[in-house]
Amino acid sequence: MIHKYKKNGLKIVLDVNSDSIHVVDDVVYDILDFYPNPDREKINSELKNKYSENEISEAIKDIGDLISQKQLFAKTFSADEYELYNNPVVKAMCLHVAHDCNIRCKYCFASQGDFQRNREIMSLEVGKRSMEYLAENSGNHYNLEVDFFGGEPLMNFDVVKELVFYGKELEKKYDNKKNFRYTITTNGTLLNDEISEFLNEYMDNVVLSIDGRKEVNDEFRIYQSGKGTYEQIVPNFKKVVDNRDKLYYVRGTFTRKNLDFSNDIFHLADLGFESLSIEPVVTDPREDYALKEEDLDTIFKEYDKVADEYIKRKLANDDKKFDFFHFALDLDNSPCFLKKVRGCGAGLEYIAVTPNGDIYPCHQFVEKDEFIMGNVFTGIKNPDIAEFFKKSSILTKEGCDTCWAKYYCSGGCHANAYNANGDIDKPYKLGCAMEKNRVENAIYIQAKLAMEKPDEEKLFRL
């Protein structure tokens, strides 16, 4: 299977099964329509008015060379030859240290922080036991990811701090054969000098939530009083980022109310934030800010604008250049195809733990009773949940088999599929369409930069 498309004059061909990427000229682009079972006479007769016989012969030879090198029309993998999971271990934990929040974002999937339950803060005891659970169930895996999440995790900062120090104790207990790595996701309103310094010292990644322009952010990200958060969080985030030498992401959400979201990305870049991500809202389709199928063309044009500006600023080495999460492809060192088939690992390699220690497949399934797996104190009580997720992959999800983007999206988000269609094996179609556009742009960016600066090895940063 191949996927070919044109963008800004570049003709790009992705060989789906090998993951090879080629930039081709017009004659190859046209001739590929006759493959994988080319009829030379038919090619000659249909293209003779467009290309010389010599050009057609050369192009066919080039295509043939790549086919023989298994870089075009490579065969698909037989799932029977591989074992998707061989004794999976837990590698990452989303630790819900607070099911409470001090702001009331209108689109919050966590129901403004409480996950539709009582507002609750995780005790140090539950936090410690959760980290022990992660270490105990991680097999020989060295790097263990802990994502402090909420609600707003900084409402429980003392516990966050204690847990980071407890991680050091656990590493010693395991003879330094374990290495805890921390991420925190915050709305930024509670940041002060002490907290910012702590995050910059101990958090391997921080995710800072802001939607972009003031009027956009303050439409949705509001205090209980209705006042927006923009004026408070921008200086707070600047202080974190300006003093930080580790990974961070400034992350927003776009809705139907700001379908011109490229301007929000550029606004954040112009504020001096370099690592950016903005995600489409996923919500009840009855909400007036929910994205609709009819919005897709507008959304695609916005992603295209972001890609063009991304390239422009990169090539000019503009001091306001930016990285965009969805355009970051590691072409030189991408994961093996088994990882691409497996995807996020929810319920197996990745779990979420609530303030009372209950275990769920991921943060998006938290407090959905049918997905509770067990508790960090009593262990897994419902092993069927892990088995359920183990069976779901691009090999089983509806429509993935014939989709060219399957090795890039890995079947998409289980929770989005479940929320949209009541089945983790029925992908969220709006999400699929947006992901395909983003992947086309991401590949285009790599191709464009490679063509513009062939000698420069890496123009992007992950």
Next chain:
Amino acid sequence: MKHIRTIKVGSNHIISSTSGCGECQTSC
């Protein structure tokens, strides 16, 4: 090649075992 420039040589065929090495991190 005159008509094709390869930006990335596919690496999907490279794999350590029938179940992968398992060393990679998860990502949401």
